[in-house]
Each structure stands twice: as structure tokens, then as C-alpha cells.
Amino acid sequence: MPLIALFLQPEVIYIAFRVFCCLKGVLLISKNYKNMEELSIFMARKQPNHKFTFIDLFAGIGGVRIAFERVGGKCVFTSEWDKACQDAYEANFGERPAGDITKIDAKEIPDHDILTGGFPCQAFSIIGNRLGFADTKGTLFFDVERILKEKQPKAFLLENVKQLVGHDNGRTFKIILEKLEKLGYFVHYKVLNGLKFGMPQKRERIIIVGFKENYPFEFPLNSKGKQLTLTDILEPHDKVDKKYFLSDYFKKKLQQRLKEQNKRIAFAPSIWHENKSGNIGIHPFSCALRANGSHNYLVVDGIRRLTSREMLRLQGFPDSYKIIVNYSQAKKQAGNAVVIPKIAAVAGAMIVAMSQKPIKPQKQYALFNYEEIKTSQQIYANA
Numbered sequence: 001m002p003l004i005a006l007f008l009q010p011e012v013i014y015i016a017f018r019v020f021c022c023l024k025g026v027l028l029i030s031k032n033y034k035n036m037e038e039l040s041i042f043m044a045r046k047q048p049n050h051k052f053t054f055i056d057l058f059a060g061i062g063g064v065r066i067a068f069e070r071v072g073g074k075c076v077f078t079s080e081w082d083k084a085c086q087d088a089y090e091a092n093f094g095e096r097p098a099g100d101i102t103k104i105d106a107k108e109i110p111d112h113d114i115l116t117g118g119f120p121c122q123a124f125s126i127i128g129n130r131l132g133f134a135d136t137k138g139t140l141f142f143d144v145e146r147i148l149k150e151k152q153p154k155a156f157l158l159e160n161v162k163q164l165v166g167h168d169n170g171r172t173f174k175i176i177l178e179k180l181e182k183l184g185y186f187v188h189y190k191v192l193n194g195l196k197f198g199m200p201q202k203r204e205r206i207i208i209v210g211f212k213e214n215y216p217f218e219f220p221l222n223s224k225g226k227q228l229t230l231t232d233i234l235e236p237h238d239k240v241d242k243k244y245f246l247s248d249y250f251k252k253k254l255q256q257r258l259k260e261q262n263k264r265i266a267f268a269p270s271i272w273h274e275n276k277s278g279n280i281g282i283h284p285f286s287c288a289l290r291a292n293g294s295h296n297y298l299v300v301d302g303i304r305r306l307t308s309r310e311m312l313r314l315q316g317f318p319d320s321y322k323i324i325v326n327y328s329q330a331k332k333q334a335g336n337a338v339v340i341p342k343i344a345a346v347a348g349a350m351i352v353a354m355s356q357k358p359i360k361p362q363k364q365y366a367l368f369n370y371e372e373i374k375t376s377q378q379i380y381a382n383a
Helices: 003-007 009-032 035-045 065-073 083-091 138-151 161-180 247-262 307-312 325-336 342-353 370-382
Strands: 053-057 073-078 112-119 157-161 186-193 205-211 271-273 280-283 299-300
Touching: 035 065, 053 065, 053 138, 065 073, 065 112, 073 083, 083 271, 083 325, 112 205, 112 370, 138 157, 157 161, 157 342, 161 205, 186 271, 186 307, 205 342, 247 280, 247 370
Parallel strands: 053 073, 053 112, 112 157
Antiparallel strands: 157 205, 186 205, 271 280, 271 299
């Protein structure tokens, strides 16, 4: 094949475009923007048709909504069954979400451009029982499928724990991809870490996006811009209410465990994390916030718990967000929330992609290979 003919092949043009987008992003973020979220929002809002509508399923306390509104979206429907989350959502957005999505007729949902949803992850998570579709919460994905089939939005974004990819040796995730592709969507997925989007929280989640057209979408690059630290997130100890501080007994217990495990305190401030086996890690960032799990105890500098505001900050919520629940509920809500800067960066990349011409021929580039992604995750985790 002549060289010029080779370069004119659709697949080669597609790859070249993706490389160009990556290089362009690196140059822009290094020159003008603090982080990938800011760059992605700027690029999205430059598009002539950047105004769009979206729905917010399994909305929690509204993290996904904040992210998509930053990009230019207008929320036209919200669903969330938990009453405490509904209360928090209403206090901050002025509207109360519809309830149980399984009882809502898809025909009653307004038309929209993008469907968003972090369908419940407990059925697939490390903390949960990993029953997958055998768990009622796992089957809520099929309500997403039901709504996509009825409303046919231009695109969607779904978020879940990274364990979804490997659940049941990849069979669960394969079913999900097949269902989405059967509805006519071109699907892309990637495990993204909150640490790579400017937040001091190691929170890895699988992000799945799909488009009705084969747009030249690329997930945002890991941010090389401004990285928030625990110093930016945490309140000075003397400004924190005494109720958050550990008892002398518990502090001595932690110190004894550190001594037994021969651990040294090398960072200040730091988050101490006790895992399921009782091992304590000391980090200059937070491990993933959890909605529950007593073994996942996060302690600031070994002396106190995170405050409700600090937990929301770790997810990227602004301080203007109203906290109207008690500490136990705040911990649960923050643990179930999304990292807002990460979702905003992906949302911006989606809008930029949807403003381009679809790629032809209409070929799917997101074919699922569990062994391949498992290997890539191991490499990523060790990086």
C-alpha cells in the first residue's frame, strides 16, 4: 500500500487525532490553566453548541450535577430514593429529587441530551458483598438501560467502583457493555483516580461514557496542573470542635499498633488509614472515603476524625454547599459522592467530542478484554 494511502486510512486518522488532542491538552494546561478540570470546562464552553440538558440518576447529594452544570449543562430531572440525600439535594438546589427510579415510568422523564448516573456500587465493591446482579442494588443498571432505550439521549456517563470491571471474571462488565452497545452507543471506559485530577484523595472509579455517534472522544489526561494537598483541605486542629478528637485510649491504641508495625510518621499533615486486616498506613493524601465500614477508619495526624466539611472538600464540593445532616449521615453521603473535578473534566471532554464530526466508518473502538484491562490496572496501580 502506498504510504499516502496508509495515512488516509480512517483508523490512522482517528489515532492521529487522539494524539493531537493529547498534545494540545498538555501544551494548554502547562501554559494557561491550573488543572485538567479548568481546561476541560474552558474547551467545552468554547463550543458553539455547548448548552445541553442532562438528567441526574442515583443523584446522591448532587456531585454529578455540580460537575455538569460547570460545563454548561441544565439538569431537567433528578432521581434519588434516600430521604436524607433528598433533603440535602433540596437544600442546595431548590428542588426535591423524584424517588425510587424502579417505580418511575421512563416515558415520564423529560427528553435530555445526556444521561448521568452513578448506579449503586455496593454490589460490586470491596466493602460490599460483591454479589453483582444477584444483589437488588446491582440490578439497578437495568433501569439505566430501560431509560436509555426509551429516551435515546445523545450520550451518557456512568460511574462505579473499579471492581465492577473484574466482577465475576469480567462477565458482569461484559454484559453491561453488550447492553449499552446493543442500544446503539459507542462506548468508552477508563479507571480514573481522584489523585490525578488535583484532589488529595486516592479514589479510583470506572467511568463509562457512550455516544450515539462515533465521536472522537478521549478521556482527559492525568492532570499535571495544581495539586491540592491536605493542607488545602484540612482545618487547623485548634479550629476543630473537640467532638472530632479521639479519646486518649484510642490514640494510645493507634500508637501501639504503629510501634508493632514499625511505622514512622513521615508526613505532616497526614491521614492514617486502618485497613481490613488492621494494618495502618500513613499517607500525605486520603484513601477513598467510604460510606460505611468501621475498618476503614481515617484519622487526621493520628488524633482526630475528618470533619463533615473536610470530607466534602476531599470530593471537590465548594464550601458554599450546605450541610444539613448529622455527622453519621454526612460521612455516608460524602462516601457515596463523586470527585467533582474528575467528573467535570470528563463532562467537558464529552462536549468537545460531541462538537466534532463523527468518525467514519462507524467502528467500535472500546471492545472489552478483561485480561487486558486487568493487566493495565496492575501497571497503573504500581505507577
